Amino acid sequence: MSTPSVPSNEFAAPQANGTIAAGAEGGATGAIQLVRHGRLPVQLLLGINQVRGLFDGNSFWAQGRSRRALVRMLLGSCSVVSAWEGGRLVAIGRATSDGVFRAVLWDVVVAEEHQGRGLGRWIVQALLTSPPVAASERVYLMTTNSSGFYERLGFSGEHGQQLLVLYHQGNQKTSG
Secondary structure, three states: OOOOOOOOOOOOOOOOOOEEOOOOOOOOOOOEEEEEEOOOOHHHHHOHHHHHHHHHHHOOOOOOOOHHHHHHHHHOOOEEEEEEEOOEEEEEEEEEEOOOOEEEEEEEEEOHHHOOOOHHHHHHHHHHOOHHHHOOOEEEEOOOOOHHHHHHOOOOOOOOOOOOOOOOOOOOOOOO
């Protein structure tokens, strides 16, 4: 996958400390801090209500997830990246992987007021360069209406494969 270039009016590349400076026309009120979390994403666990709010307000597939389910989700991820403006969570993405053959990107969500300026691109790039994902032979993701975004980042559709889903009756995303 190629490294995307970011126009000057979008977010600049993350600095060594993870900070992303907003471009002149970016409209952000301050610098965005990109955080690459370890296996125990303490900052997100403490801010689980912000994770829930970001999902509820900016995605259709992740609405209504309970705090307990979100904690389990974060703890089950091998790589989690978040972006903060001051103390406010403005973007998140996560991945699971066996570290050898397959990785999957999940739940890349950017707050509406920050969309279209490169922040989602940096979340995805940070996930793709995390050791368990970067070591994987293939990286998968599922999207309903953002395929163009992911194609610009090097992903392509696999026409010979089908998405199959098994729904467990007893598992409810809002329980707990």
